[in-house]
Amino acid sequence: MSMPIRSGPLSRSRTRIMQELSNLRGRISRSEHAATTGLANERISDAPAVWTAVHRLGEQLDDQSTWESNAKKAVELLSASDSALNEGTRIMREARALALRMSTGTMSDEDRMQAAGDVRGMFDGLLKEANTESAGRYIFAGTAYDSRPFDPTGVYSGSSDVPGTLLSASDEVTIGADGSATFGASLQALSDLAAALDTGDGAAVQATLTSIDDGMNGLIRQRVDLGAQHRAALDTLELTETMRVNLQTAIDAKLAADPIETFQSLAELRSTYEATVAVTASSQSMKGLMDRI
């Protein structure tokens, strides 16, 4: 038995037609949202699979700001410590040259006693570097950086613990130093040199050369160590900038709408909607029936 085909929209559920139009309006709304915001998805359910990745990337992007801030702080402090250590090394080099000169027989006792005054000036100069302050903190005080680490006689009251800051979840950079380990030997060497010069004994002066060398080498080693930390902080600054761009690009790739595709889709959907409305209105009209009757 053949079945009559009732193709007019009236033979279909009116509710269903309205629902189809509503669906179309919803899709148009989402396309308009994409066109105006640049985001491909209006609702999280439009792309459930992307959210784990987007959250993960977002966390990493936020982390970059932290690492960048920490690295900037580290660069600031390590630059100051580098300057201090450089100046300290220069002072020690000068002291060594003076000690060499004063250890020869051509110098008189008076020359040596006068030189002792110069060495005390160097001691004060080195002490000033050892008490270097940057951004409100004493760099060579270890973790006790809120107090001046050396008193005028060179006695250390800082901490032997070294502060650090994170440059990534697992990498820490030191942003200070144990002043005693850094400057202690040098200050003691200068103090010994001054005492030897006071005695006017050339041999005693010569004997201080080894401790001056040890002190100077200690400063150089510390400068190298902190220099490596400085380099790591600078590398982190460069890396965070690159990472931030890459991570933002990755997030955009997951969330951003393609403008060409968006506008094309919007135009198509609007045309479809208008056509559906026109066809529905026309076919639901009883005009044909009335004309015939």
Next chain:
Amino acid sequence: MSVLRNIQIGASGLTAANAALSATSHNVVNSTTPGYQRRSVQQSTSIPTSVGVGMAGRGVSVTGFKRMGSDLVMQQQVAGEGDYARAMATEGGLAPLEPLLDETQVSGPHSALTAFFDSLQQATQDPSDSSNRRVVTARAKNLGRAFRATSEGFDRTLQGQETEMEGKVDRLNAISTKLAAVNRDIIAQDGPADLLDERDRILKEAGSIIGATADLEPDGTANLLVQGHAIVSGANARTVSLTDDMQVAIDAGRGSVVVDADGELGGLVDAWQITTDLRETLSQTAQAFADAMNAAHAGGFDRNGAAGGDLFTYDAADPAGTLRFSEAIDADPDLLAFASDATALAGDGGNLPALSAVEDAGLVGGKSAAEALSGLTREVATHVATARADADTAGMVLDDLDQLQANLAGVDLDEEAANLMMFQTAYQASAKVVQVNDQLLNTLMEMV
């Protein structure tokens, strides 16, 4: 006498054409009535009578009005409405959670948690710095607020779902009572077509609400069943209610039977259960996070050299809804226990790694707090997307069933227009038969 019989034959044609015109008119005016099924007149040749030389026809008889459409398709429509409505209700029930968890648009617990841990890592620059400490307290406070706001959003969504379920149950009970009354009228009036339309409309609505099965009886009455349990049986309706844990129960006389509802109620129950589970995950995350942070904080020392107090507080009955950052620490950030030693030197951030380590610790089912919170977004997104896809599929099936029923029972105005003209012509022809035979009778009478 044959002329008189011919007039009767013409009259029967007039009656038949009139009945057909009546059916067509009824079809036309009800063409937009929801659930209306096309009517057609059933007619047959009247029983012939013997006229001596053979059997002569006696015209046409109208035997009844037939309601078009298939009961089998209608029963499938009732079931299809249930599948479609369930998926739509799940999607609609979970929809309020979408903007709540879309952290590209709002600042939720996930981004607040990330910001909080970032502030701890940034504090390693200078653990004693008051501005660093202030940033940590501000972000910790914001994190508590984000948990509470999200928790409130979940609560509002649950309340909305419960209110909607209660409304659906009320409506279901109302239409069940109506169906029982319709069943009574069908029996009393011998199944008039208009009552059957009303019966089918109620069955579809009930199918949409609870995903019931329609059991049609030969007398035209319908029983409404959910998993074999009758909601409506003949002229009797049973009350449907919601249990305390939002399950659908049918009154069974001595107690009630919990059923796995389909339809809108089933979809709302699904959405309610999903929302409840996710809210529980949110609470577990808040509690595990607070406990872990408090434990790590207790292992450190504040600027005064005292052991760290609780960073976060919560009510165990509702951890996410009551999570708060310590007011004492908020008032005095020096109470943040960043140091690992009681001497609490300015640069002693020895406890910061322990505090930061909570970020990656497996707190909820082996997942970190951030992963658990991200999982909420993914879960909602997946459930809504799945429900939407199910609705699309169920909608297509329902469309096909609607189309099938429409092909059988829908009103096609073109066809009705043709029928109008046809039955008008038939009426005119029958009238002509009466007129011609009347003239013949007059001629005979004049001959007398």
